[in-house]
Amino acid sequence: MIEWLNMDGDGIYVWPCYVLTLIVLIANVWVAKLQHASLLKRAAARARHNDARTEVLEEISP
Amino acid sequence: MNAFMTWFYQMSSPPHFYRWAGRAIPWFMWPALILSAVAAYLGLVRSPEDYQMGHTVRIMYVHVPSAWLSMWCYTSMAVASAIGWIWRMKLAHAVAAAIAPAGAALTFLALVTGAIWGKPTWGTYWVWDARLTSELVLLFLFMGVVLLRNAFEDRAQGDRAAAILAIVGVVNVPIIHYSVNWWNTLHQSASVSVAGKSGIDSSMLMPLLLMVLGFTLYLVALILMRTRNEVLLRESRKRWVQELVQS
Amino acid sequence: MNELSYRRAFSLQLRKELTQLGRRYGSVLTPLLFFAVVVALFPLSTDPSPQRLATIASSAVWVAALLAAMLAQQTLFRGDFEDGSLQLMALSALPLWLQVIAKQMAHWLVSGLPLVLLSPLAAYSLNMAPQGYTTLMVSLLLGSLSLSSLGAIGAALTVSIRQGGLLFAVLVLPLMVPVLILGTQATELASKGDNAAGLLNMLVAICLLSVTLSPFATAAAIRVSLD
Numbered sequence: 001m002i003e004w005l006n007m008d009g010d011g012i013y014v015w016p017c018y019v020l021t022l023i024v025l026i027a028n029v030w031v032a033k034l035q036h037a038s039l040l041k042r043a044a045a046r047a048r049h050n051d052a053r054t055e056v057l058e059e060i061s062p
Numbered sequence: 063m064n065a066f067m068t069w070f071y072q073m074s075s076p077p078h079f080y081r082w083a084g085r086a087i088p089w090f091m092w093p094a095l096i097l098s099a100v101a102a103y104l105g106l107v108r109s110p111e112d113y114q115m116g117h118t119v120r121i122m123y124v125h126v127p128s129a130w131l132s133m134w135c136y137t138s139m140a141v142a143s144a145i146g147w148i149w150r151m152k153l154a155h156a157v158a159a160a161i162a163p164a165g166a167a168l169t170f171l172a173l174v175t176g177a178i179w180g181k182p183t184w185g186t187y188w189v190w191d192a193r194l195t196s197e198l199v200l201l202f203l204f205m206g207v208v209l210l211r212n213a214f215e216d217r218a219q220g221d222r223a224a225a226i227l228a229i230v231g232v233v234n235v236p237i238i239h240y241s242v243n244w245w246n247t248l249h250q251s252a253s254v255s256v257a258g259k260s261g262i263d264s265s266m267l268m269p270l271l272l273m274v275l276g277f278t279l280y281l282v283a284l285i286l287m288r289t290r291n292e293v294l295l296r297e298s299r300k301r302w303v304q305e306l307v308q309s
Numbered sequence: 310m311n312e313l314s315y316r317r318a319f320s321l322q323l324r325k326e327l328t329q330l331g332r333r334y335g336s337v338l339t340p341l342l343f344f345a346v347v348v349a350l351f352p353l354s355t356d357p358s359p360q361r362l363a364t365i366a367s368s369a370v371w372v373a374a375l376l377a378a379m380l381a382q383q384t385l386f387r388g389d390f391e392d393g394s395l396q397l398m399a400l401s402a403l404p405l406w407l408q409v410i411a412k413q414m415a416h417w418l419v420s421g422l423p424l425v426l427l428s429p430l431a432a433y434s435l436n437m438a439p440q441g442y443t444t445l446m447v448s449l450l451l452g453s454l455s456l457s458s459l460g461a462i463g464a465a466l467t468v469s470i471r472q473g474g475l476l477f478a479v480l481v482l483p484l485m486v487p488v489l490i491l492g493t494q495a496t497e498l499a500s501k502g503d504n505a506a507g508l509l510n511m512l513v514a515i516c517l518l519s520v521t522l523s524p525f526a527t528a529a530a531i532r533v534s535l536d
Contacts, residue, residue, distance in 0.1 A: 004107070007117035013182050014120050017175045018102065021124045024171050025280060028164060029091075032287040039294040044307040046298060202483040210480060213470045222533045223466050227480060230462055230526050234484050237515065241487035248494065 074153050076293045077302040083286040090283035097276035105269035121179040123269050127277040128172040129193065132200060133235070135165030135281070139207070140232035143225035153289075155221035156296060158228060159211060160288035164281065166204035172197050192246035196239050203231045217296060318403050319411050326415030340381040340420040341427060347373035348431045359436040366435035367496035370445065371452075373431065374424050375489055378453050381420035382460025383477050385412065386468045386531065395468075399535055405528035413461050413524070421453040441500025447509060448492040451516040458523035459484050465530035487515060 005011050072078050105123035112119035139161040146154030176194050177187045188194070207224050214220030297303050330336045351369040352362055389395040398408050428449050429442045437445070463481035467473030495508035 007120075008111075010117035010182060013118050013178050014106075017121045017124055017178050018106070020174060021128070021171055024167055028167055028284055029287065032284065032291060035291045036287065036294070039291055039298070040307055043294065043298050043303050047304040047307050050304065199483050199486055202479070206480040206483065209476060210466060213467070213473065213476055216536070219533060219536050222536075223530065226462070226526055226530050226533065227466060230459075230523075231484065233518075233522070234487070237487045238483075241490045245490045245494065 074149075074151050076153055076156075076297050076300075077306075079153055080290055080293050080306075083290050087283050087286050090279045090286070094276050094279035094283060097272050097279065101269045101272035101276055105273065109265050109269055110263070115183060118179060118182045119266070121175055122266075123273045125172060125175040125179060126270060127274045128168045128175065129197060130274060131277050131281055132165055132169040132172050132197065134278075135161050135168060136200060136203065136228075136235060137232060139165060140228045143228040146221065147225045147229070152218075152221075152296060153293065155218075155225065156292035157285065157289050158225065159221065159292045160285050162204055162208045162211070162224075164284050164288060166201060166208060168281070169197055169201040169204055173201060190246070192243045195246070196242045199238055199242070200235070203235070207231070315403070315407065319407055322403075322408055322411040323415055326412055327418065330415060330419045337419050337423060340377045341423050343380060344373050344377040344424055344427065344431070347376055348434065351435065363436045363438070363500075366432055366437035367441065367445070367493050367500060369435055370428055370431050370437070371449075371489060371493045371496065374428060374449055374453065375456060375485060377424055378421055378456045379460050379478065379481055379485070381416070382457055382464050382481075383474055385416060385461055385464040386534075387464075390468045390534070395531060396535055399532060405531060406524040409461065409465075409524045409527045409531070413457055413527075417454065417457045421457055425449045425453060437496075438500040438502070440502055441496055444499030444505050444509070445496045448495045448505075448512055451509070451512040452488045452492045455488050455512075455516045455519040456485055458519040458527075461527045462523055462530055465527045465534060468531070469534040488512070491515070 005015070007014055073082070101123060105120055109120070111117045139158050142154045142158040142161065145151055146158060173194065176191075176197065180189055180191070180194070181187050184191075207227050210227055211220040211224040214223060294303060348369060351365060351373075355361060355365070386395055389398065399405055401408070425446055428445055432442060432445055433439075460481055463477045463484075466480065467477045470476060491508050491512050495505040495512065498505040498508065
């Protein structure tokens, strides 16, 4: 196992490449997910705001 | 063809696309995950080391897919931009906006893995090798598109400006690629020829192809996710978004 | 409008631009001065022995010329955008790309051509072999034309952006890589006494491609910036 990880000394080059690739690929998806959640939240806030405004408009209109 | 046009037409409607993409993403992401895992297993455990490069040849299985797909990203971004420009299709601009940062990330990945691969092969992390230099220029081009789109207050204006830049860039990319290659051969620097010119062994080809396929599926899923975000960003005032978040 | 009046309108536009540029001698002098200053920076930042300078001469002259040609393009549309005449250009009956060509040509005659003419002097100061001078001038002539076309696209894209200057450079410089590679290599070859005709042919191709296609991209970019 250790021997395989070491790869005759080349492991210090091979493993960082794979780990970095994994990090970048996961980070991309993660950021996209976070952005999606925050966009939905913002849209919900806007929708609530719009609802409140229409209610007020209905109340004050004769 | 007719069925395709109908599909294309339906897809250009943002709410339709948003719902379709939401359902489609897992169908790309899971196969991508499985394929890449299998490819990584084959590449790291089952494939032999190269008689010249030793174990470092295994870096190829992540470096080459990122490099190929970064080029693919630029081309498809330009195609999406052209569609958006010609048919004034908002969704195509959203796709182009979604691809640019993903492409930049892949280019960055190709650059860094290439540099790490360079240390054992050339004895230094950075050599002005043809592939690395092209990737560096490609990174600049991607960043330019992202920055230009961001510089405009008005989103539609930024989209159209970025579209022009992407189209001008894609005409240039092959010229840049060939001129850099030529410049490199002229100066005969330490260039590593990835096994591939003289028939690559199937035990190495298999993980490489699987990894390319896995990366491609992953990229499609990522672009769909990012496009959904771009659609929400552009359509936040529309009724369908309001209904979506209320239900 | 018929063809004849297109030609007439084009020459009128060109003349107008030239007189406007000619009124301020700074428009001719500034790029040249910039070019000279950048060339002078190279010997100052290295060991200025003649042998060493000869090895970097072609790249130093080319990089300086590239930066000068690019920076001269940066404000190509800025004044017209600010005083509203760009809007008038876009609304006029004359096609926008034709006016773009006139404007670009006037600018190149004033800022690009002097650079080409002055380049042997810079090359001499850096101890380049005299047999390379002709190739240097020809490659710079072709190169500066394509650089000015690429620069025009960038200038049109960034004209409405506040502080678009750095962005302009970042957008345009990577696109100039092929011209730089071919130009410096051709000069290098010729100064060593080799034949650089093949490279110059490729430069001609790139020059034709960029000069013919860029006015359309520039015109489209102007319309986007005016939105």
